[in-house]
Amino acid sequence: MTTLELTTPALLVDARALQHNLATMAAALPGARLRPHVKAHKCVALARLQAAQGHRGFTCATIREMEGLAAAGLGDDLLLANEVLDATRLGRLDARVTVAVDSPETIAAAARGGVREVLIDVNVGLPRCGCAPADAGRLADLARRSGLGVRGVMGYEGHVVGLDDRALRVAKTAESMELLRAAHREVGGELVSAGGTGTYDVNTWATEIQAGSYALMDTAYARLGLPFRQALSVLATVISVSAGYAVADCGLKALGMDHGNPAIAGTKVWFCSDEHVTFGTGDEAAIAVEGEAPDAPKDGSALRAGDRIRVWPAHVDPTMAYHERALVVSGPQVVETWPIDLRGW
Ligand SMILES: Cc1ncc(COP(=O)(O)O)c(C=O)c1O
Structure with missing residues (x-):
């Protein structure tokens, strides 16, 4: 299965970034x-x-x-x-x-x-x-x-x-x-x-x-310049496109928001609501779209409903707790499914 076949929003764990983080921490501590x-x-x-x-x-x-x-x-x-x-x-x-x-x-x-x-x-x-x-x-x-x-x-x-x-x-x-x-x-x-x-x-x-966040990381910790990579993203589908902005199906019920808005590479997130993230598609936007070459982001104006994008959470812990499962990915390939089985109290 590839990320183009998943129901969105879907929690993705990048296998290589995770492995890098685990090995880096184990070497240090x-x-x-x-x-x-x-x-x-x-x-x-x-x-x-x-x-x-x-x-x-x-x-x-x-x-x-x-x-x-x-x-x-x-x-x-x-x-x-x-x-x-x-x-x-x-x-x-x-x-x-x-x-x-x-x-x-x-x-x-x-x-x-x-x-x-x-x-x-x-x-x-x-x-x-x-x-x-x-x-x-x-x-x-x-x-x-x-x-x-x-x-x-x-x-x-x-x-x-x-x-x-x-x-x-x-x-x-x-x-x-x-x-x-x-x-x-x-x-x-x-x-x-x-x-x-x-x-x-x-x-x-x-x-x-x-330490716990080091394994998957988030945008809040990414600012600190630590040697850990962001392994956690939420895959979302663009569901509506308007002049200057677009909306994807991943909102504050799929993202821990207490550390602020999530990030979308190549553009600015405007705001999240329950099931939506609204982001800019103006002149400067160059957005990586799932299934296209990662080094060839789309101009904002070329973005279409149905395109898939990765949304990077600001806080890993509550983001994980919102999801029933995580899909481990290697590039676009889904290699494993992990239940988030320690949720609840
Ligand atoms: C008791 C305790 N120890 C350690 C941590 C460290 O977690 P992190 O890796 O997110 O900095 C936390 C996070 O809130 C915590 O509550």
């Missing part, structure tokens, strides 16, 4: 130095490729992701890097399970649910989960008294990972990791878990990096 975050793709097939690169531990954001990886035999070392108040489903998993805790309530829930190991989640500057650094030692003592093993600390510098300016990323990561290391001195344990795609080579303090 081999084995347990990377704990890939599966929330970025929610796909067991892709997690298997990451495991094949040597990363046997995974980071998850939901209980469903933990369950899916355990059922797939990828449960050597699963971290739920998120707080839960009912850990019963985690306690039942046939896997090594570690869960983030940041309060007496989440510690009690872990113990009650039959979880054996925790990380103390520390707020390192992102106003989301995580205890105050000064409380980490006290919480670790409470966890141990509750019968839990404390493997160390985690602290996600999510307010830093997307900063364009590398020098600023370095300085802000250092500040955040100073807080995490101070907490770690009070907590003990072998793990200091932190980081994301934007700080994978900047965060030299963490023992493991939780």
